[in-house]
Amino acid sequence: MKRSEFIKGSAIIGASIAIPNLLRAASGLTAGGKERRVRQVITANRTMVGTLPVLRSFAGDNNDYVSPYVFFDEFGPVMVDPKQKPLRVDAHPHAGIIPTTYFLAGNGHHRDSLNYDLQIGKGDFMMFTSGKGAIHMEETGQGLYEDGGLYHGFQIWLNMPSKYKFVDPATAVFRPDKTAKITEKDFSANVVLGELFGAKSKIETMFPAFYFHINLQPGAKLSIPTDPQHNAFIYVIKGKIETEGRKEIDQNQVVLYERGESLVNIFSSGEAEILMLGGKPHNEPVYAYGPFVMNTKEEIEKCINDYQSGKMGNPQVVDAGKMK
Numbered sequence: 001m002k003r004s005e006f007i008k009g010s011a012i013i014g015a016s017i018a019i020p021n022l023l024r025a026a027s028g029l030t031a032g033g034k035e036r037r038v039r040q041v042i043t044a045n046r047t048m049v050g051t052l053p054v055l056r057s058f059a060g061d062n063n064d065y066v067s068p069y070v071f072f073d074e075f076g077p078v079m080v081d082p083k084q085k086p087l088r089v090d091a092h093p094h095a096g097i098i099p100t101t102y103f104l105a106g107n108g109h110h111r112d113s114l115n116y117d118l119q120i121g122k123g124d125f126m127m128f129t130s131g132k133g134a135i136h137m138e139e140t141g142q143g144l145y146e147d148g149g150l151y152h153g154f155q156i157w158l159n160m161p162s163k164y165k166f167v168d169p170a171t172a173v174f175r176p177d178k179t180a181k182i183t184e185k186d187f188s189a190n191v192v193l194g195e196l197f198g199a200k201s202k203i204e205t206m207f208p209a210f211y212f213h214i215n216l217q218p219g220a221k222l223s224i225p226t227d228p229q230h231n232a233f234i235y236v237i238k239g240k241i242e243t244e245g246r247k248e249i250d251q252n253q254v255v256l257y258e259r260g261e262s263l264v265n266i267f268s269s270g271e272a273e274i275l276m277l278g279g280k281p282h283n284e285p286v287y288a289y290g291p292f293v294m295n296t297k298e299e300i301e302k303c304i305n306d307y308q309s310g311k312m313g314n315p316q317v318v319d320a321g322k323m324k
Contacts, residue, residue, distance in 0.1 A: 028221065028242050028267035035223075035265045036232065036257040038244050039065050044074065044235075044252045050089035052138075053078055054155075057235060057254045060288040063159075065231055065256040067281035068209050070097060070293055071157035072235065072254070077105065080140055082148035088139035091315035094130035095303045096165045096293040098158040101126040102192060102213070104237075106151035107141030111321060113313025116171040119143070123176035125192050125203065131160070133292075133303060133312035134169035137319055154275065156211075161282050162295045164206055178202045186220040189213065194279070196224070209279030216241070216268035224264045224276065232257045232264055232278035239272030 040062070044055040057072040066072075080087065086109070101108065107121040112128065113135040119142055120126050128136055140151050160167075180191035180199035191201045194210025201211075208230065216222070216239070226232045233256045234241070240250045243266050249255045257264060264276070285295050292303040306312055 028219075028269055029244075029246070029265055034261055035244055035263045036226070036259075036261045038247050039256040039258045041247070041249060042254040042256070043250075044072075044254070049073070049075075050138075051087045052076075052089055053087075055252055060286065060293070062256060063286050064281070065258075066233055066278075067231055067283075067286075068159055068161075068207055068279045069156055069277055070159035070286065070288070071099075071155075073155045074235075074237070074252075075151070075153055075155060077150055077152035080106065080144045080148050080151050082146065084140075084145070084148070086139040086145060087151065089137060091135050091137040091318035092291055093133060093135050093303075093307045093312050093315075094128065094291045095133040095306075095312070096160055096299070097130055097291075098160060099128045099130070099136075099155055100158060100211075101128075101138075101153060101155050102211075103153040105153070106149055107143045108151075108153070109139045109141045110136060110171075111318055112136035112171055113318055114169055114171050117321065118171070118173055120173055123179075123190070125174045125179065127158075127172050127174075127203075129160075129167070129170045129172070131164065131167040131169045133306050135307075135313040135315050135318050136171075137315075156277070157293070158205070158209060159282060159286065159293055161207055162284055165294060165299065174203050186217045187222060188215045207280060207282075210277065212276040214274050214276060216266075216272040216274070218268065218270050220268045220272075222264075222266050224266070225262050226264060226278065227280070228260055228262050230278055230280050231259065232276065234264070234266070235275045235277075237273040237275065239268060239270055241272050241274065242267040242269070 044057040055074040059071045102125050103122050111117045182189040182199045190213040191199045192211040235254045287294050289300045294300050
């Protein structure tokens with residue numbers, strides 16, 4: 001990519017609004033008044049980012065109910081053959097957001113204009129705090145190139161509040177020992193961000209946010225407490241779950257919840273795997289243009305000018321790996 005080129009509209013590809021399926025059989029949940037109500041169900045759409053196949057659930061939309069998150073992609077799952085040319089997204093800029101990457105299987109390669117060149121594997125969590133602007137490229141990692149295997153994970157963007165939009169960029173990778181683990185008879189969880197049932201992640205964020213990876217056994221019922229004023233949503237990775245109002249949420253669907261109550265109640269008749277995310281909404285204007293997410297049109301224009309003038313780095317150098 002030449003420095004004068006810009007990825008237009010790359011972050012604004014919507015997903016499909018779904019009408020929730022209502023269970024016809026007996027419900028696995030006990031009806032109760034003090035639980036979050038379902039706001040909306042979204043079905044992820046398949047698309048490509050570079051040569052990476054992804055499922056996109058939202059991208060700059062539904063901010064009232066997903067903030068502080070602003071963008072949600074599941075990459076893969078896809079099998080990679082040994083010695084296969086890496087699946088890749090060429091060097092591109094970001095500003096005003098924190099792209100997070102979390103691997104379920106395989107590994108990835110991240111290189112950026114901040115002089116980081118990293119291999120990221122299963123259970124790792126990376127935060128690319130773009131702030132005033134930086135460039136990175138992403139591709140399948142060295143382990144997959146050598147041995148092949150499954151490539152699967154998530155890139156989910158945290159939107160940065162206005163007071164942090166123009167901080168200096170930074171890159172951090174957190175290994176699995178920084179997250180908190182829960183193992184119970186009917187479920188297990190990896191607490192990537194935030195706190196769940198007393199298990200607290202060691203990863204700190206600039207603003208309140210949570211990120212839970214939960215595996216459910218058949219017959220599992222969970223009542224997950226949240227701050228009633230914070231947002232909460234669930235993405236079904238595998239299987240299906242039942243939630244408020246006897247609504248059935250299928251694989252590759254997101255359920256958004258209303259605020260106002262604490263408990264998110266879910267039931268799984270079979271094995272299921274989910275992500276549950278949320279946090280304190282920013283309650284600020286969102287102005288997005290491709291990989292830049294700001295609060296005003298003028299800030300977007302500044303990002304474009306900074307990128308085109310080279311202030312965010314040189315994408316050709318990041319692609320080539322000719323680091324300082």
